[in-house]
Amino acid sequence: MGNQKVKWTSEEEEALKAGVVKHGTGKWKNILIDPQFAPYLTNRSNIDLKDKWRNMSISYGQCSREKSKASRVKTISSEALSTPTTENLVAEADAVDEFSRSPRDVRSALGYNAMIFEALLSVKDSNGSNIGAIVEFIEQKHEVPQNFRRLLSSKLRRLVLQGKLEKVHNCYKIKDAALGTKTPIPKQKDIRPRPVQNSGLVISAETVEDAAMTAAYKIAEADNKSFVAAEAVKEADRVSTMAEDADSVLLLAKEIFEQCSRGETVRLAYNRTC
């Protein structure tokens, strides 16, 4: 007799994720009235968004480990201080948030792309950020190598090439199109054994990039709120590292392709150690 339950479609989920990236968690009404997302969410109320986001956060968080019913998020604040498990360390680090940068910051090992998105997402300036600001932001939160600025600029260039970022004058910002409205890729909930298309580089690279975007969502969420279980952070780490590897291969392939198409002879030397 109660009402029928209407399952969320993947389009709705994507719109919600993108909405959270753009407006932040808790801004459900804003997401709902944003013309960018509204078309996908006509059947949902702001409360629905809140509930759905809660469910998504929970299911991302518990992934593989213990599935005690009490891991419902609220335990973080009460127990984090007493039991030093990895999970709680992360929760704690995120709860203190802001400018806490203990030397063993759990996220210091995150992939650079993830850091870049993290930086750009937390700067709400619609003009974007210049490279100096990005470097500064990341240095605040993570330990970086000596040549970081140089490294960063090549990463940024790459992301612009891929259409993930937009460069205006000397400022970089996240391209809206990259945040979901673009492709209605079905993208089912991971876990599934997904038949790996052995057909090629492009497809797999795109898939990985998609995963990297998801990782960015999670990181954005971690900064906006104070919870995201260790599993999610670890996964974000793993995935963004994969994405960077794929990036390199993709870029290399592109260069080779361009040289070939100009009729140049391309020589490849294989001297990897692994």
Added chain:
DNA sequence: ATAGGGCTACGT
């Protein structure tokens, strides 16, 4: 308007 607890339809 939002957060969090509670209820329950639905799929195993």
Added chain:
DNA sequence: ACGTAGCCCTAT
């Protein structure tokens, strides 16, 4: 029978 996820209720 049980867990999950969508929906409802209430305090803030």
